[in-house]
Amino acid sequence: MNRLLAVLVVLLVAGAFVMGYWPQRQQLDAARAETAELQRQLSDARSQLAAAETRARLGRVFGQFLALDDAVAAGNFGEARTLSSTFFDQVRDEAPKTTDATVRTAFDAVLMRRDGVTAGLARGEGSVRETLVVIERELRRALGYPVPPAAPEKSAASEAAPASS
Numbered sequence: 365m366n367r368l369l370a371v372l373v374v375l376l377v378a379g380a381f382v383m384g385y386w387p388q389r390q391q392l393d394a395a396r397a398e399t400a401e402l403q404r405q406l407s408d409a410r411s412q413l414a415a416a417e418t419r420a421r422l423g424r425v426f427g428q429f430l431a432l433d434d435a436v437a438a439g440n441f442g443e444a445r446t447l448s449s450t451f452f453d454q455v456r457d458e459a460p461k462t463t464d465a466t467v468r469t470a471f472d473a474v475l476m477r478r479d480g481v482t483a484g485l486a487r488g489e490g491s492v493r494e495t496l497v498v499i500e501r502e503l504r505r506a507l508g509y510p511v512p513p514a515a516p517e518k519s520a521a522s523e524a525a526p527a528s529s
Contacts, residue, residue, distance in 0.1 A: 418461075418462060418463075418464075419507075421458060421461070422458065422462070422467065422507055423507075424454070425451070425454045425455060425458055425503075426503055426504075426507060426509075428447065428450055428451045428454055429451050429496075429499065429500065429503060431447050431451075432444055432447040432448055432451050432496070433493075433496050433500065435447050436485070436490075436492060436493050436496060437493065439490070441485050441486075441488045444485050445482070445485045445486065448481055448482060448485055449482075452474075452475065452478045452481075452482075455471050455474050455475055456471075456475060458471060459471040459472065459475070464506075466505075466506050467506045467507065469506070470502045470503060470505065470506030471506075473502055474499050474502060474503065477495055477498070477499060480492075480495055481495055481496070481499075501514075
C-alpha cells in the first residue's frame with residue numbers, strides 16, 4: 365500500500381509539474397516568436413529611418429543648390445560665390461556617406477564642375493548658369509526627382525542663316 369501511495373504521489377507530482385510546465389512553455393515559445401517579429405520590425409524601422417535621414421540630407425543639398433541657382437539667376441554673384449562654396453562642401457561631405465551608387469556618381473560629377481563654377485562666379489559670368497542646369501539635371505536624376513526635358517538647342521545653321529522673305 366505504501367508503494368502504491370508512493371507511485372501515486374510521484375504520478376501526481378509529475379502530472380502537476382507537466383500541467384504547470386506545458387502552459388509556461390507555450391507562453392515562452394509565443395513570447396520568443398513575438399520577440400523575433402518585433403526585432404524584425406525594429407530592423408525594418410531602422411532601415412527606413414536611415415533611408416529617410418539620407419533622403420533629408422540629400423534634400424538639404426539640393427535645397428542649397430537651388431539657393432545657389434536663384435542667386436545666379438538674380439545676378440547676385442557675391443552671394444552666389446558664398447552659396448557655391450557651401451553647396452560644393454556639402455556635396456563633398458555627403459558623397460562618402462551615401463550608399464547609393466547613382467547618387468555617389470552624380471556627386472562626383474558635380475564636384476568635377478566645382479572649379480568651373482567657382483571661376484565663372486568670380487568673373488561674374490552669367491554663362492555659369494548653363495553649368496548649373498547640367499548640375500541640376502544630374503542631382504534631380506540621382507535623387508529621383510522629375511527631370512524636365514532639355515530645352516532644344518539652336519543649331520549653328522539656323523542662327524547663321526537670315527530669315528528669307
